[in-house]
Amino acid sequence: MSFSYKVRNLLCLLLLLAASPVFALKICPTCQKEQADSVNFCPHDGAKLEQVAGTQVSVIELKDLPTGSIVKVNSNIQTGNRVELQIGRDYVIDIASEGFQTGQIKVKPVSTELIELSLRLEQLSPEAVRQAKMVEIANTHEKDMIEIKGGIYVLGSERGNYDERPVRKVQLPTFWIDRHEVTCAQYQRFLEDVRKHGHIWCHPNAPAHKDHTPFHTYAWALKFSWVGGQPPRGMADYPVVLTDWYDAYAYAKWAGKRL
Secondary structure, X not given: OOOOOOOOXXXXXXXXXXXXXXXXXXXXXXXXXXXXXXXXXXXXXXXXXXXXXXXXXXXXXXXXXXXXXXXXEOOEEEOOOEEEEEOOOOEEEEEEOOOEOOEEEEEEEOOOOOEEEEOOOOEOOHHHHHHHHHHHHHOOOOOOEEEEOOEEEEEOOOOOOHHHXXXXXXEEOOEEEEOOOOEHHHHHHHHHHHHHHOOOOOOOOOOOOOOOOOOOOOHHHHHHOOEOOXXXXXXXXXXXXXXXXXXXXXXXXXXXXXX
């Protein structure tokens, strides 16, 4: 089954029929947000997810999305072009991509059939792109982010590495930043998606064959290094370290944000 749209706002109600595979969902005991069965830790707070007994879901595969598209289901960012939705519940799927008009689909699954949707977003003019960015910035008040007022700040350290010296004053514009550091559990989900979907979030100039795994051979860093794509034991809720600028760039884009 396939539907194609080329409108400014995509609105439809889908009743998904027939039956085939049965999938499962997991839920975070802290924030009560649902995640796919393949996810083990909540990307929002790092809590270990719990299986939802007897849950059946429908799988929707979104086709023809522009490169770098961000997909949200009921305001929660998803990764990849497949979403798993619980049978009988109402969902709103938002699709956004820089340079394109935002699209929206309303869905209420009634079966477990795999559904393919072909979504063609309208491309915006350069001026429309600029205005859309201004609106997005003005409306950014996410609870997990805080606003840092523009002004003069001290940058660098005399005790740091050569690239941190000298200490100097810089003028910064107002910006938003996550309230808390990225945890190892959150970063692990990012790595899982990189292995699953490839380097679609990476900077164009990122070193070839970079896999974004936090690792360093320095003696002091070994206890923080990841092995086999897994964070150090017992550190799922700790801030992720041993990452560089290219890692941060890719993670931010994956999370629907930017540096």
